[in-house]
Amino acid sequence: MKGVMRFGKKGKLSPRYIGPYRISKRIGKVTYELELPQELAAVHPVFHVSMVKKCMGDPALIIPTKKIGINDSLSYEEIPVQILDRQVRKLRTKEVASIKVLWRNQFVKEATWEAEEEISTSL
Numbered sequence: 001m002k003g004v005m006r007f008g009k010k011g012k013l014s015p016r017y018i019g020p021y022r023i024s025k026r027i028g029k030v031t032y033e034l035e036l037p038q039e040l041a042a043v044h045p046v047f048h049v050s051m052v053k054k055c056m057g058d059p060a061l062i063i064p065t066k067k068i069g070i071n072d073s074l075s076y077e078e079i080p081v082q083i084l085d086r087q088v089r090k091l092r093t094k095e096v097a098s099i100k101v102l103w104r105n106q107f108v109k110e111a112t113w114e115a116e117e118e119i120s121t122s123l
Contacts, residue, residue: 018068020055039070068105079104084111 021034030049070076085100097116102108 023052042072084108086116087113 019034021036023032024035024045025033027033027046031046032049032052033046034052036043036045068076080101081104082102083099084102087098087100089096089098098113099116100111101114102111
């Protein structure tokens with residue numbers, strides 16, 4: 001499962017947003033129903049407000065689900081493209097090396113810090 005991302009989750013890191021999708025109706029105080037495309041028909045269309053991100057309609061931010069390659073199990077493979085930065089954090093008893101990774105289908109501002117030994121094997 002290493003390198004395989006689930007829909008809406010990325011391990012212990014921030015969720016990955018895809019879309020934008022139109023809100024069809026408000027279900028409760030904190031839940032919304034979205035108009036999802038046919039390829040996401042297996043996903044329940046009702047989401048908590050914390051899982052919905054405001055979109056100002058910038059067409060450059062839209063990534064089609066076909067380009068991401070979501071398969072039938074609603075997962076996709078995330079591939080590291082480039083290492084942007086390196087840092088070594090000094091903890092009480094050890095030092096932890098981290099690298100900032102740019103992933104395929106993401107922008108530079110969405111790059112994440114990962115443990116260096118996990119990513120070095122896949123680049």
